[in-house]
Amino acid sequence: MTLQFNDETFRDDYTFKNSQRAIDRFPFPFHEDSYMYSVNMEQHRGGPKDSIYEMRFDVDEHYVAEMRDRALVLADDPLRCQSLPHMTLAGWDLLEVIMVSKSEDYPDLFELHRDGDTWRWVNKPLGIDDTFTFMDETTLPYGPLEYITRQAQGDFCVLDQREENLWMDAGMITTQADWSLDFDLGMNFFEWHAPVPLAHEKGIFTRALKFLLSIQQGAPARRLNWTMTVNPLLDTSPENYHKWGIQKTSVTPENIGTKQHLRVELQSFFRLPRSNALVFPIRCYLCSFDDLMTKAKWGRRLHRVIRDLPDELATYKGFIDNRQMMLDYLSKFDDGLPTSDGVFANEDTEPALKV
Amino acid sequence: MSTAPQKAKSGAEKLDVKVTAVVPLNELVTRFEFQRRDGELFPPFSGGAHTVVQMVDGDRTRLNPYSLMSDPADRSRYAISVRRDDEGRGGSLFMHRNVKVGDEMVVTYPVNLFSLDLRAKKHLFFAGGIGITPFMAMISQLERTNGNWELHYACRSKALGSYVDELTYKYPNKVHIYYDDQKQAMDLKQLLEGQPLGTNAYVCGPKGMIKWVHATASAAGWPDANVLSEEFMAPEPGAPFEVRLCQSDKTITVGENESLLEAIERAGVDAPYLCRGGSCGQCETDVISADGEFVHRDHWLDDVEHASGKKIMPCVSRFIGKSLELDR
Numbered sequence: 001m002t003l004q005f006n007d008e009t010f011r012d013d014y015t016f017k018n019s020q021r022a023i024d025r026f027p028f029p030f031h032e033d034s035y036m037y038s039v040n041m042e043q044h045r046g047g048p049k050d051s052i053y054e055m056r057f058d059v060d061e062h063y064v065a066e067m068r069d070r071a072l073v074l075a076d077d078p079l080r081c082q083s084l085p086h087m088t089l090a091g092w093d094l095l096e097v098i099m100v101s102k103s104e105d106y107p108d109l110f111e112l113h114r115d116g117d118t119w120r121w122v123n124k125p126l127g128i129d130d131t132f133t134f135m136d137e138t139t140l141p142y143g144p145l146e147y148i149t150r151q152a153q154g155d156f157c158v159l160d161q162r163e164e165n166l167w168m169d170a171g172m173i174t175t176q177a178d179w180s181l182d183f184d185l186g187m188n189f190f191e192w193h194a195p196v197p198l199a200h201e202k203g204i205f206t207r208a209l210k211f212l213l214s215i216q217q218g219a220p221a222r223r224l225n226w227t228m229t230v231n232p233l234l235d236t237s238p239e240n241y242h243k244w245g246i247q248k249t250s251v252t253p254e255n256i257g258t259k260q261h262l263r264v265e266l267q268s269f270f271r272l273p274r275s276n277a278l279v280f281p282i283r284c285y286l287c288s289f290d291d292l293m294t295k296a297k298w299g300r301r302l303h304r305v306i307r308d309l310p311d312e313l314a315t316y317k318g319f320i321d322n323r324q325m326m327l328d329y330l331s332k333f334d335d336g337l338p339t340s341d342g343v344f345a346n347e348d349t350e351p352a353l354k355v
Numbered sequence: 356m357s358t359a360p361q362k363a364k365s366g367a368e369k370l371d372v373k374v375t376a377v378v379p380l381n382e383l384v385t386r387f388e389f390q391r392r393d394g395e396l397f398p399p400f401s402g403g404a405h406t407v408v409q410m411v412d413g414d415r416t417r418l419n420p421y422s423l424m425s426d427p428a429d430r431s432r433y434a435i436s437v438r439r440d441d442e443g444r445g446g447s448l449f450m451h452r453n454v455k456v457g458d459e460m461v462v463t464y465p466v467n468l469f470s471l472d473l474r475a476k477k478h479l480f481f482a483g484g485i486g487i488t489p490f491m492a493m494i495s496q497l498e499r500t501n502g503n504w505e506l507h508y509a510c511r512s513k514a515l516g517s518y519v520d521e522l523t524y525k526y527p528n529k530v531h532i533y534y535d536d537q538k539q540a541m542d543l544k545q546l547l548e549g550q551p552l553g554t555n556a557y558v559c560g561p562k563g564m565i566k567w568v569h570a571t572a573s574a575a576g577w578p579d580a581n582v583l584s585e586e587f588m589a590p591e592p593g594a595p596f597e598v599r600l601c602q603s604d605k606t607i608t609v610g611e612n613e614s615l616l617e618a619i620e621r622a623g624v625d626a627p628y629l630c631r632g633g634s635c636g637q638c639e640t641d642v643i644s645a646d647g648e649f650v651h652r653d654h655w656l657d658d659v660e661h662a663s664g665k666k667i668m669p670c671v672s673r674f675i676g677k678s679l680e681l682d683r
């Protein structure tokens with residue numbers, strides 16, 4: 001595979017864009033015409049060829065630009081990456097899992113050469129070639145968690161497991177949907193989920209936690225989550241709300257198709273072997289409404305989902321004020337025809353939009 | 356989302372291994388060592404993890420959990436130590452009598468239900484008999500990271516003290532041995548009271564010992580969360596009983612020497628499990644109807660759930676009575 005990395009930005013002039021391939025493989029999150037929170041986990045063991053589900057850690061055309069954006073966020077606010085002292089071993093675990101997975105899944109981009117505890121890591125897209133001693137922090141420029149997640153797309157929560165609960169004791173969080181590591185650090189599963197509406201009452205978190213606690217080595221799992229973002233902005237953090245919150249008012253009927261993005265998170269869960277901690281990578285994919293509407297099925301379905309979404313969810317996800325404008329735009333792509341089951345666009349079989 | 360619908364098989368992922376060493380340690384305990392058949396390294400693990408060993412005994416397959424006791428940093432082999440239980444259902448007897456160097460077996464990926472609390476400033480270990488095994492791996496792990504630990508290990512006699520020589524030789528100042536036949540007993544109260552703040556206690560051994568450590572620690576003002584335990588639970592034999600599996604539309608008989616879970620599996624029904632020892636919660640099964648008495652032996656359900664008669668953990672619990680219907 002030869003991957004071309006985009007030269008693009010996720011801030012200021014927003015030159016981010018998706019290629020045809022990126023649109024084709026965008027993880028459209030709705031498997032039916034409506035949406036409600038559910039315990040929607042499945043195994044994370046590959047998926048259709050070239051889909052974002054195929055590899056353990058998907059690397060795509062945005063890789064280099066996303067890593068550049070992360071470095072900018074960290075330069076402004078080093079607290080986006082934190083690790084309590086007992087989580088260093090988990091950091092090494094994560095470094096190992098990512099290096100092993102990426103070098104096996106993308107051998108033309110990444111190489112890992114291990115000779116006992118002396119490891120050489122080659123990251124061609126970022127021009128890195130480092131030799132270090134595994135488990136010796138003094139041989140890396142950053143702690144193991146920060147070192148490897150400066151080279152891996154998506155956010156990473158590292159959870160300690162004890163007392164039948166998970167604790168957010170470490171993480172690298174720069175592409176989050178309006179929550180803060182600095183605020184959530186040290187919290188448990190129920191505490192950090194406290195702001196989420198409706199799901200607690202439905203018992204979703206109790207069941208989800210039970211599932212997560214029993215995730216085993218060698219058997220990772222995944223789920224999708226989604227929200228809406230105006231402009232292709234990765235860092236929608238509470239710390240910077242004053243910068244991006246206001247951009248929501250810049251949407252007009254004329255520009256909504258290019259400005260409004262569906263933001264989908266591929267969340268996965270891996271048991272870390274040496275620390276028995278759990279890592280929760282949250283990989284963010286953005287796609288503009290205009291690009292989504294190129295798939296007839298996605299157009300029909302997105303309209304129906306947004307139209308029928310409970311107000312509590314639209315409020316929590318922060319787009320209730322713009323919902324009517326979204327619906328005015330989306331309704332033009334819904335001719336009322338039925339849609340096929342599942343998330344994939346099925347362009348060969350789905351009828352074209354009737355005009 | 357279902358992007359790649361695969362039905363998960365029960366239990367942890369499997370590893371094909373061959374037996375590379377069978378080392379009798381004393382009259383009761385033998386160590387078994389494994390290498391992978393594909394020549395690869397084993398997955399790393401954390402101290403306190405166990406593996407489930409699959410034993411093919413004629414037309415019967417047993418799955419027994421054993422703590423991994425080898426050094427977690429040594430990925431060339433996994434080792435377990437098995438205590439022969441002459442009264443048990445035969446898994447340990449099978450290991451002792453039938454398993455030889457060169458045999459091909461299947462073990463699961465490591466599963467850890469007894470892991471170190473890495474926040475602790477000090478780790479205080481209490482082992483009774485074969486309960487020493489998880490601590491062997493924990494000690495190797497902590498030694499590598501300069502962790503602070505101390506072991507108190509009760510054995511029946513010098514002759515039955517598995518790994519006593521090795522431990523006292525390597526760590527003379529950290530290991531304390533107590534022989535029952537010499538009437539040596541731990542002064543638990545004093546031990547627990549003299550610990551620095553931030554100490555975590557861990558206990559693995561017979562039920563009585565676990566209860567004793569929990570109760571003594573609690574009386575000495577220790578928070579429950581700072582005392583972790585793992586009991587070596589094997590399913591116990593019992594009178595045969597009949598069960599109706601409603602989802603699968605099957606009626607099975609649980610034999611005297613098999614667990615309910617094993618009987619369900621023998622009938623070709625895939626049922627979830629991980630630890631097979633009553634502590635992970637995976638095998639929890641809803642009871643549809645029951646006329647009789649449950650013999651609950653798990654650590655997963657609480658007293659209220661046990662009394663409710665609505666749930667059972669088939670890996671260790673049994674039933675005595677007229678009829679039992681399960682949602683499986």
Ligand code: HEM
Binds near residue numbers: 227
């Ligand atoms: C250990 C893994 C997990 C971590 C670290 C995590 C973390 C978070 C965080 C930080 C939030 C934002 C809360 C806020 O508004 O401040 C969130 C939201 C949420 N989480 Fe999780 N979560 C995890 C696993 C799960 C699982 C397994 C489920 C399964 C149902 C789940 C369901 C949700 C839902 C429904 C929301 C609201 C999202 C939205 O509507 O945009 N989480 N999670």
Ligand code: FES
Binds near residue numbers: 627628634638639
């Ligand atoms: S299999 Fe773990 S409790 Fe039954």
